[in-house]
Each structure stands twice: as C-alpha cells, then as structure tokens.
Amino acid sequence: xxxxxxxxxxxxxxxxxxxxxxxxxxxxxxxxxxxxxxxxxxxxxxxxxxxxxxxxxxxxxxxxxxxxxxxxxxxxxxxxxxxxxxxxxxxxxxxxxxxxxxxxxxxxxxxx
Amino acid sequence: xxxxxxxxxxxxxxxxxxxxxxxxxxxxxxxxxxxxxxxxxxxxxxxxxxxxxxxxxxxxxxxxxxxxxxxxxxxxxxxxxxxxxxxxxxxxxxxxxxxxxxxxxxxxxxxxxxxxx
Numbered sequence: 001x002x003x004x005x006x007x008x009x010x011x012x013x014x015x016x017x018x019x020x021x022x023x024x025x026x027x028x029x030x031x032x033x034x035x036x037x038x039x040x041x042x043x044x045x046x047x048x049x050x051x052x053x054x055x056x057x058x059x060x061x062x063x064x065x066x067x068x069x070x071x072x073x074x075x076x077x078x079x080x081x082x083x084x085x086x087x088x089x090x091x092x093x094x095x096x097x098x099x100x101x102x103x104x105x106x107x108x109x110x111x112x
Numbered sequence: 113x114x115x116x117x118x119x120x121x122x123x124x125x126x127x128x129x130x131x132x133x134x135x136x137x138x139x140x141x142x143x144x145x146x147x148x149x150x151x152x153x154x155x156x157x158x159x160x161x162x163x164x165x166x167x168x169x170x171x172x173x174x175x176x177x178x179x180x181x182x183x184x185x186x187x188x189x190x191x192x193x194x195x196x197x198x199x200x201x202x203x204x205x206x207x208x209x210x211x212x213x214x215x216x217x218x219x220x221x222x223x224x225x226x227x228x229x
Contacts, residue, residue: 032216043118043205043223044156049215088156092216098144098209100218104155 004091006103014111019076021106023089026070032092033065035074038105039085048074079110114140116208118221125196126229132192133224135206141186142208146218147179150203162189196228 003026013019021035032051036044050056050063050072062075072091076083086105093099115138125131135145144163148156160181161169168181178200180192189208193200203225207218 034217036220041203041225043220046217046219049217051215090218098216099158100146100216102156 004089004101004103006087006089006106008104009107010109011106012109012111013079015079015081017079017110019079019083019108019110021074021076021087021089021108023072023074023091023103024070025072025089025091025101027091027093027101028070030067030091030093033063033072034090034100035061035063035072036088036090036102037085038088044088076108079108081110081112084108084110114138114208114210114219116142116206116219116221118206118224120224121222122225122227124227124229127197128195130192130194131196131226132190133204133206133226135189135191135208135221137187137208137210137219140208140210142189142210143186144209145183145189146207146209147181147189147191148205148207150205150223156205159191193226196226198228201226201228 005024035048037047038044048063050065056063060077064073086107088105089103090100117136119134147159150156158171159174162181162183164183164186170176183189205223206221
C-alpha cells in the first residue's frame with residue numbers, strides 16, 4: 001500500500017509569516033511530486049511540481065524534496081489570507097501503472 | 113496550465129434517475145482521465161481510471177455497473193451515475209493527464225456537485 005502522509009492541521013499562521021507544510025511518502029521509487037491547493041467546495045489546483053532533490057521556487061512558493069528521507073515540503077512566504085485552503089501533497093507511484101496518490105491534506109489558515 | 117472543463121457543475125436529481133457528467137480537456141489531449149469523488153471534509157477518493165478506447169479500471173469497492181465511464185476520445189470522458197440514490201450525493205471531480213509532454217501532472221476539472229433527493 002503506497003501511502004502519502006500529511007499533518008491534517010489545522011495550521012494557523014499570521015499574515016506575512018512563512019507557512020511550512022510537510023509530507024512523507026512510502027514508495028521509495030517515486031519520481032514525481034506535486035502540491036495542490038484546494039479551496040473549500042472547489043476542485044484541486046496544481047501549484048507546484050518537483051522531480052529532483054533540492055529546492056524549487058516559484059514566486060512565494062518553494063517546494064523542497066529529499067528522496068533519501070522520502071520527504072517533500074512546501075513553504076509559502078509572506079502568507080496571505082487568500083492562501084487559506086487545504087494543501088494536498090501528491091506522489092506518483094513507481095512502476096508501470098501510473099497512479100497519483102494524494103495525502104489527506106493540511107488545512108492552512110492565514111490570519112489577517 | 114492545461115484546462116479541463118467539467119459539466120454540469122451542479123445537479124440535483126430524484127432518486128432512481130441517472131446523471132451524466134462530462135469531462136473535457138480543452139487544450140491538450142489526455143491519454144488518461146481519472147474520476148474522483150470527495151465527501152465533505154474528506155480527501156479525494158479515486159473511483160476509476162479511464163483510458164481512451166478501452167474499458168475503465170475501477171478501484172476496489174466501486175461498482176462499475178453503477179458508475180459507468182466512457183472515454184470516447186482523447187479529449188472527452190463521461191461518468192454516468194445510474195439509478196442514483198441519496199448516498200451517491202457527493203462532489204465528483206475528473207482529472208486528466210496530458211499525452212505530451214507528460215510530466216505526471218494531473219489537471220482537474222471544476223467538479224460536479226451531485227445531490228440526489
């Protein structure tokens with residue numbers, strides 16, 4: 001059973017702070033990792049993808065991947081109230097059959 | 113990013129009727145489309161994987177005769193909830209994986225909220 005684990009939260013940060021979201025996965029051969037944002041009542045929206053170890057930055061978002069530790073994180077700098085949402089970590093399972101496994105999500109609340 | 117359109121966004125039907133939901137990739141060809149359902153405050157649950165021109169692969173516990181999936185082209189997949197019952201009320205979301213370039217990302221439709229009375 002391939003698993004993706006996230007702290008369900010809620011994670012609460014003040015406006016302007018850095019929000020740190022963490023995710024671990026069990027499939028050692030996973031190669032593709034994604035962060036999705038889901039607002040209440042809406043479908044998920046892809047915000048970051050990362051495929052190799054290290055950091056990847058896109059605007060206020062930075063994804064970090066450590067395959068040895070089977071750990072992927074998302075940092076949101078200068079958090080805004082509009083960032084309040086559930087953040088889903090997703091991992092493509094290794095092997096010939098493509099399967100994207102989602103974590104249960106972390107609810108982030110940014111307080112003005 | 114790639115655009116996936118899902119229709120209808122909201123549907124209310126009577127118990128025993130069938131409801132069809134369409135999922136279209138608007139600006140790319142999708143090798144594979146996936147159907148999810150999501151109950152309030154719960155995570156996404158994969159129902160089935162749909163490949164163009166072949167039968168869908170259903171996840172364990174999902175009734176294939178109740179949730180009919182047709183993937184007629186590289187840009188269209190449909191989910192039909194047959195003989196719907198109140199317990200089928202949920203948020204149904206489709207997603208698509210691009211044929212090229214394929215970076216493993218899934219792009220989601222807007223979702224369809226089904227309410228069965």
